[in-house]
Amino acid sequence: MTRILLIEDDGGTADEILLELAAAGHDATHSGTLAAATERLAVDDFDLLILDRQLPDGEGLALLADLRRAGQRTPALVLSALGSLDDRVRGLRAGGDDYLPKPFALVELIARVEALLRRPNETRETRLIVGPLDLDLLAGRATRAGRPLELLPRELKLLDYMVRRPGRIITRSMLLQDVWGYSFEPNTNVVDVHMGRLRRKVDAEGDMPLIRNVRGQGYVFDLAH
Known part of the structure; x- marks a missing residue:
């Protein structure tokens, strides 16, 4: 049974979420403040x-950013009434996975929870140095042979996913499920x-290509050629 911590100050909302999580087979615990969650x-x-963003004793993203700086990589789903594009980007850049x-709708929340839990349970080093690439996942930065790579958050996730699987063919279905969180392959x-x-x-x-397209199959991160 998976263990989930819900950080939400609204008691009614928390009760509804806890009931749905329990019905879906999860062991969920509730904290109503940042202090209690910490x-x-x-x-x-x-x-x-x-975790909710607007809590009685502070901003939920501050807690999430602290956890990421400390090397804590537990997947996080951010909830918020702040739903603008800028707010969503800020939540993801603070370390949110969704x-x-x-x-x-509660059914959508459960679907997103299940998508996050399906992602590979792999070692989450926050600094990866592979060949000429240097990925600093906490800082959200990557370089190749010292040259900064101006990567968007999704692009950094894609590169992180691929460098952990060198030499393997990574299919589009794998990327859609593990990076985007889709349980189906959209058109x-x-x-x-x-x-x-x-x-x-x-x-x-002029660089040696590190990412190859395998026609009809997907992509490979390859340092060998």
């Missing part, structure tokens, strides 16, 4: 965090668009 996180391990604006070329931008940034003219 105390709980100091003594317990969780598989997922669900962002769900309020009001929301879209979103993977190819993002991968095209990522390849142009990582493999500049």
